[in-house]
Amino acid sequence: LQFLYFIVTKQKHQPIKRIMSSDNLVLIMEEGPLSIIRINNEKKMNSIPTKVLSELRCYFEELRYNRKTRVVILTGSEKAFSAGLDLKEAGMTALKARKAGLNMGETAYTAQLMWSDVVRAMRMCPQPIICCVSGWAMGGGFALALASDIRLITKSSKMNVQMIRIGLTGCDIGISYFLPRIVGLSVAAEMMYTGNVIDAERAVQVGLASTAHENLEAAEEAARKLASNMLKTNPLALRLTKEGLKLSVDSPSLDAALAIEDRQQSLLTSSATFGNTVSKKATSKAKL
Numbered sequence: 001l002q003f004l005y006f007i008v009t010k011q012k013h014q015p016i017k018r019i020m021s022s023d024n025l026v027l028i029m030e031e032g033p034l035s036i037i038r039i040n041n042e043k044k045m046n047s048i049p050t051k052v053l054s055e056l057r058c059y060f061e062e063l064r065y066n067r068k069t070r071v072v073i074l075t076g077s078e079k080a081f082s083a084g085l086d087l088k089e090a091g092m093t094a095l096k097a098r099k100a101g102l103n104m105g106e107t108a109y110t111a112q113l114m115w116s117d118v119v120r121a122m123r124m125c126p127q128p129i130i131c132c133v134s135g136w137a138m139g140g141g142f143a144l145a146l147a148s149d150i151r152l153i154t155k156s157s158k159m160n161v162q163m164i165r166i167g168l169t170g171c172d173i174g175i176s177y178f179l180p181r182i183v184g185l186s187v188a189a190e191m192m193y194t195g196n197v198i199d200a201e202r203a204v205q206v207g208l209a210s211t212a213h214e215n216l217e218a219a220e221e222a223a224r225k226l227a228s229n230m231l232k233t234n235p236l237a238l239r240l241t242k243e244g245l246k247l248s249v250d251s252p253s254l255d256a257a258l259a260i261e262d263r264q265q266s267l268l269t270s271s272a273t274f275g276n277t278v279s280k281k282a283t284s285k286a287k288l
Contacts, residue, residue, distance in 0.1 A: 082141025
């Protein structure tokens with residue numbers, strides 16, 4: 001994967017702008033341990049073409065072994081986080097496949113994997129992902145928001161399971177996995193069976209988002225504050241917390257969840273961060 005790097009401006013951490021595609025459809029701003037991914041295809045409501053999916057997957061896969069980047073903010077534009085699939089591109093791809101006599105089922109399956117592998121990579125990377133949604137988050141865009149750890153939205157946000165409205169199943173790109181776990185089975189079924197749009201007020205009410213803000217700038221500022229608090233923690237502890245939460249959500253029993261927690265805490269009690277904290281507390285009490 002070919003990346004271009006250049007300095008944008010000077011701050012405490014010099015932000016580095018990484019262009020992920022020749023069309024500038026996704027931009028990454030790296031500010032020390034914070035990475036900001038911006039979907040940048042406003043002319044098409046931030047729909048995501050196939051080549052960008054490949055680049056996103058590679059980036060999230062690289063994060064799994066990246067110790068420098070500790071928190072990720074995923075965002076779009078004021079009018080749209082992402083409309084998901086580029087329907088025009090999908091139609092052209094299907095037409096070319098038919099003309100070439102290719103197996104349409106295999107072609108569709110390959111295209112499906114392009115999306116699902118991005119979601120899989122997002123959940124495998126150990127960095128918390130804070131998603132800022134403004135305007136539309138539809139179909140695949142909605143799925144990317146669900147695959148994030150935390151969602152902050154604007155009051156203009158509108159989200160839906162668009163697939164059911166275009167002749168496909170509402171079970172797509174991890175939506176059938178994430179949505180009922182986030183909002184419960186009843187609301188998930190309502191959204192997946194109808195494709196009805198959920199607005200910002202109800203999204204916060206049902207737990208789909210943490211908070212709603214006036215505009216994207218305000219949502220991104222709130223995301224930065226959350227990231228700042230996360231960056232104050234022990235790096236390994238933050239990574240293990242994301243991993244532990246992910247495993248516990250699917251844990252078959254309390255005992256299984258406790259076993260994960262016990263092992264993680266046993267590992268971290270030997271860390272310098274915990275040792276220094278305990279020593280300071282012990283010293284301060286001894287002085288008293």
